[in-house]
Every structure is written in C-alpha cells, then in structure tokens.
Amino acid sequence: MFTHYLFVFAQVHDEFRIPELESIAELHGFSIKFPDNPEDKKTARPFMVLGLESEEHAKVLSERCILVKYICEFYARGKTYEELHRENQLRANQWQKYAADTSFKFMVTAFNHTIPQWRQKDVVEGFSYMDFQGKIDMKNPEIILACFEEYRDKHGTTRAKDEGDGEFEEVWFGRLIEVGSARPLVKKFDVKKRVYYGNTSMEAEMSLLMANQTLASPGKLIYDPFTGTGSMAYTTAHFGAFVYGSDIDGRQMRGKVKPPGIIRAAAQYGIANRIMDLCTFDVTQNPWRCGGLFDAIVTDPPYGVRAGAKRLGRKNVRPTREGPPPVHAPRPDDQPYIPPTRPYELSELARDLVLLARYMLKPRGRLVFFLPTVTEEYKEVDVEAMLCEGMELVANSLQDFGSWGRRLITIRKTTTEEYPPPTFDPAHAVTENVASHVPAHKDFREKYFQGFKKADTEEADQDSEEQQ
Numbered sequence: 001m002f003t004h005y006l007f008v009f010a011q012v013h014d015e016f017r018i019p020e021l022e023s024i025a026e027l028h029g030f031s032i033k034f035p036d037n038p039e040d041k042k043t044a045r046p047f048m049v050l051g052l053e054s055e056e057h058a059k060v061l062s063e064r065c066i067l068v069k070y071i072c073e074f075y076a077r078g079k080t081y082e083e084l085h086r087e088n089q090l091r092a093n094q095w096q097k098y099a100a101d102t103s104f105k106f107m108v109t110a111f112n113h114t115i116p117q118w119r120q121k122d123v124v125e126g127f128s129y130m131d132f133q134g135k136i137d138m139k140n141p142e143i144i145l146a147c148f149e150e151y152r153d154k155h156g157t158t159r160a161k162d163e164g165d166g167e168f169e170e171v172w173f174g175r176l177i178e179v180g181s182a183r184p185l186v187k188k189f190d191v192k193k194r195v196y197y198g199n200t201s202m203e204a205e206m207s208l209l210m211a212n213q214t215l216a217s218p219g220k221l222i223y224d225p226f227t228g229t230g231s232m233a234y235t236t237a238h239f240g241a242f243v244y245g246s247d248i249d250g251r252q253m254r255g256k257v258k259p260p261g262i263i264r265a266a267a268q269y270g271i272a273n274r275i276m277d278l279c280t281f282d283v284t285q286n287p288w289r290c291g292g293l294f295d296a297i298v299t300d301p302p303y304g305v306r307a308g309a310k311r312l313g314r315k316n317v318r319p320t321r322e323g324p325p326p327v328h329a330p331r332p333d334d335q336p337y338i339p340p341t342r343p344y345e346l347s348e349l350a351r352d353l354v355l356l357a358r359y360m361l362k363p364r365g366r367l368v369f370f371l372p373t374v375t376e377e378y379k380e381v382d383v384e385a386m387l388c389e390g391m392e393l394v395a396n397s398l399q400d401f402g403s404w405g406r407r408l409i410t411i412r413k414t415t416t417e418e419y420p421p422p423t424f425d426p427a428h429a430v431t432e433n434v435a436s437h438v439p440a441h442k443d444f445r446e447k448y449f450q451g452f453k454k455a456d457t458e459e460a461d462q463d464s465e466e467q468q
Helices: 015-030 055-064 081-090 092-098 119-125 204-213 231-238 250-256 260-267 346-360 445-448 454-467
Strands: 003-009 047-051 069-078 104-110 142-152 170-179 221-224 242-247 275-282 294-299 310-312 341-343 361-374 390-401 402-411
Touching: 003 170, 015 055, 015 204, 015 390, 015 402, 047 055, 055 069, 055 170, 069 081, 069 092, 081 092, 092 170, 104 119, 170 310, 170 346, 204 231, 204 294, 204 361, 204 402, 221 231, 221 454, 231 242, 231 260, 242 250, 250 260, 250 275, 260 275, 260 454, 294 346, 346 361, 346 402, 402 445
Parallel strands: 104 142, 221 242, 221 294, 242 275, 294 361
Antiparallel strands: 003 047, 003 069, 069 170, 142 170, 310 341, 361 402, 390 402
C-alpha cells in the first residue's frame, strides 16, 4: 500500500528529477507511484506528491538523490489556507497520534518569496485546531510540521521585499521526515576545491547526477572511456563502485607532477583505492578482448567546444611513396613518438559508444553520457537512431542553454546475447533515419562556432539571389 509523501526539490535541472528518483528506486528494489494527473507530474514546479510503500524508502531517496531538499509525510495542499485546513482536517487520522504528548515545531517557508516573520506567526496560529499538547521545542523537536508556500517566479523584476506577500499559487503542508542529505555532496566535489582539474572538468552537481544514473554502488565496476581529468570517477567511486578509466591523451589523466592528477584528487576524497587503473589508448583501438565486463559505462564525450574528440589516424592520406623505403634514422632527442590523430565526428562517436556499450556491459548494465544538440533541429529520432538491437532508452534529460543544450542519455542493455566487438566503421554512424533528418548533434562543433546561424544565413542569401 502506498503512502503519499511531499517531495520538495532543488529548483535546478528539473528534467533530471524523475530519472534520478527512478534510478535510485531501481537500485534499491522498490517502486514509486507517480501522480496520475499530468499536471501534478510536471517538473517545472519544485513540489510533487509521490507514493512510497515505506518511510524507509523516503530515507533512502533523501540520502542518495542530489535534487531532493525535503521529504514530508503529505497532509494537505490548497490554493488558499482555508482549502488547506479543510483537507488537513480530513486527514486528521495521520497527525492526531502526535497531538497528545509529542514535542514539535513549525517550519514556515516559501518558494520564490520570503515570508515576513509576523505572518509566519499568523500561519502557525492558523493550525491551532490541531490542538497539539506537546512541548514546543525549537532545537530538538520530535516532529517538525512544515508549511510551504509556492509563488510565481519573479526573477528579473524590481519590487519591494514584501510585495505580493500572501498571493501564492498553492500552499503545501506535511510532517517533515527527511532533509536531503545528498545535496552537500555538491560542495564536497566542487571542482574549484579539487587538487586536480582541467578546463573540461564536469561540474560537481552534474557528475553526481550522472553517477546516480549509473546505479553506482559497492562492488560494481564502472568504465569511463573519455575520462579526461576524472570528474565521473570521483563521484561513482564515492558511491562505492570501482572505476576504470582511459583516454587517448594520457596527459589529461596524469597532469605534470607525480602521482597522477586523478589519483591525487581521488586521494583527496578518500577513494583512491577504488580507481582500478588508468590507461592511455584510443577507444576505437582498444585492448579489450572480451565483453560483458562492466556494470556501467559513464562518460562526457568531448564534442569540440573546449576540446574535440580524436581518434588515431591521419587527417589526409599520404600519397604512395615511390622508390625504396627510407633508411631509419634515430631521433635526435629522447621524446616519445606521438601518433597522429584525426577528428572523431560526434554522431559517429555516439553511435560507436552505444555499440561498444552493448559489447562491454553486463546484462541490465547502463550507458550514461552527454549528447549536445541544437535546440531548433532536435527531434526524438536523433536519439532513437543511435539505438541498436539489445539496447533501450531509459532516460533523456535536457540541460537547456538556449540555442543549444546537452542531453543526459541513459541507455540500458536488455539482452543476454553476446555480440561481437564494434568495428568502429564510420558507416555505422549513418542510419536509415538520417536520410530524412540529419541528427541535431551531427557536426555540432562547426554549428556551435558558427553560432547555429550559418544554415539560416545561406538560405536567406539564396532566396535574395533568386528574387534579384
């Protein structure tokens, strides 16, 4: 039987909330009942009433979900306090057991607004009919009764401090049972406080959300094929997983001093013993000789805004050399040989990543990665076209930057069948869907530096010429 709980979310990354909740529930083997009314399931608001089978499940979610601020046993909601009090009285059987001798306090707060202290007192006195006989304890109460007022977003407007006070959209009430204890991890893993990071290091909050999507937990083995400076390694290892990382450029992993930068940062977080190994190789020329090794693959592929993806090979094919081969001459210095690389186009990389995951993941294993897309060009088929037999889409959450955004894609391996390793043939990046629609992430780097306007400009110039 499900009990209703009021979830109060941090007002960031709203599209990531439900996938995170579902992932942690799947990890711990319980269900969440979401609202039947589509309006109540919209993530633009920071409040949502969800069904859980146990208060213990609420504790699990609050301890692991980065976007959860508070979880309350839900009592009532209303457009006005009169409506709220009527509904609260109908649910008296839920709170009357605390009325006789339980110490308590009230917490009155608001979203997008600051309630004056004098009105907070009025709000509390409005619940006098509950007739709590226990001691009022502001420091260490046995229960906390929480009241949340929800106001429209007023950012960008000039107004007096108390303007619009009491003109809320809706008010929510319940018994506070958990405060989100995972949110402080955002400060713990703050990139600016890290002993080793680079200009492409993933911000802490997002790397924690990615770690939750992998279902990271003790005993699991997780791989990052574009590990860079290791942002995903630290957060997945924090949740108990063992991490293996690789990159085509070992300098990013090592840094300029010893021990390697990733190991130094991992030691800062107390998880250096969970970094299994760090290797330098091109993922398209990888050393893996068998599949089914990893519980998850998590990565932020380089897409060219600050650093572009590379693979071994020359940009231009050398002409055939005539005559006898040149005589080998030793290098005049002791520098190691650095093989040539060529760009790795994003749509090609994304398709290869899915095929690699199908080969390398255990059954039910997850692939979690970011995919940048042009907002006006994006269609659902962009992601669907990347899928292959044995792989299914779990979540697709957008972090919107306006003209472009990046999507956190979560894909699950659904098959126990063994597949051959991918060939990394560029032809695999082209699917039957591309003929009618070019993916919004194809040639993303070029589109980004052109300001996403080149195609429109060329079209306008062509129309102008035709009119002349």
